[in-house]
Amino acid sequence: xxxxxxxxxxxxxxxxxxxxxxxxxxxxxxxxxxxxxxxxxxxxxxxxxxxxxxxxxxxxxxxxxxxxxxxxxxxxxxxxxxxxxxxxxxxxxxxxxxxxxxxxxxxxxxxxxxxxxxxxxxxxxxxxxxxxxxxxxxxxxxxxxx
Numbered sequence: 189x190x191x192x193x194x195x196x197x198x199x200x201x202x203x204x205x206x207x208x209x210x211x212x213x214x215x216x217x218x219x220x221x222x223x224x225x226x227x228x229x230x231x232x233x234x235x236x237x238x239x240x241x242x243x244x245x246x247x248x249x250x251x252x253x254x255x256x257x258x259x260x261x262x263x264x265x266x267x268x269x270x271x272x273x274x275x276x277x278x279x280x281x282x283x284x285x286x287x288x289x290x291x292x293x294x295x296x297x298x299x300x301x302x303x304x305x306x307x308x309x310x311x312x313x314x315x316x317x318x319x320x321x322x323x324x325x326x327x328x329x330x331x332x333x334x
Contacts, residue, residue, distance in 0.1 A: 222247040225282065229274045231258075231267055242271040244279075244287075251279035251287035256296070268296075272303055280327055288324040297321045 196203075215222065224247040231240040240258035244251050253275065258268055276287055289305065291297050292315070297307070305323035314320045 219248065227275050227278050229271045231271060240267055240271060242275050244275050246279050246282045246284055249283055249285050251275060251284050253287060253289040268299060269303055286324055286326040288322065290320055290322045293319040293321060
């Protein structure tokens with residue numbers, strides 16, 4: 189049986205769904221259902237303007253932080269730590285045992301370290317001249333509800 193293998197810049201939604209579902213089914217057979225749920229934590233000022241936010245997801249008992257952003261006007265006031273803390277609290281309530289994130293060396297690795305995260309992987313020269321750093325934080329047993 190021969191195969192035609194091509195780069196497809198924009199595969200149809202049906203093809204994307206087939207591949208996504210196929211991987212989900214395989215993973216569930218090996219590791220059980222992932223229980224994936226999004227986590228959104230939004231910071232608004234008194235006028236209800238968004239000044240920051242965190243988007244993450246919980247799956248397989250871990251919180252992954254997709255991104256955390258703050259308006260330049262509110263940086264340095266502890267708001268990032270508050271957003272992170274709320275997401276971690278929600279993750280604990282969902283039974284998570286820890287959290288992980290990747291960040292570039294020019295972004296926020298020190299912020300995460302100050303908040304109890306430790307480096308566990310790094311890709312140098314990604315992007316060129318910088319590094320992509322992976323950090324994690326394990327929650328203590330008394331912090332996690334099952």
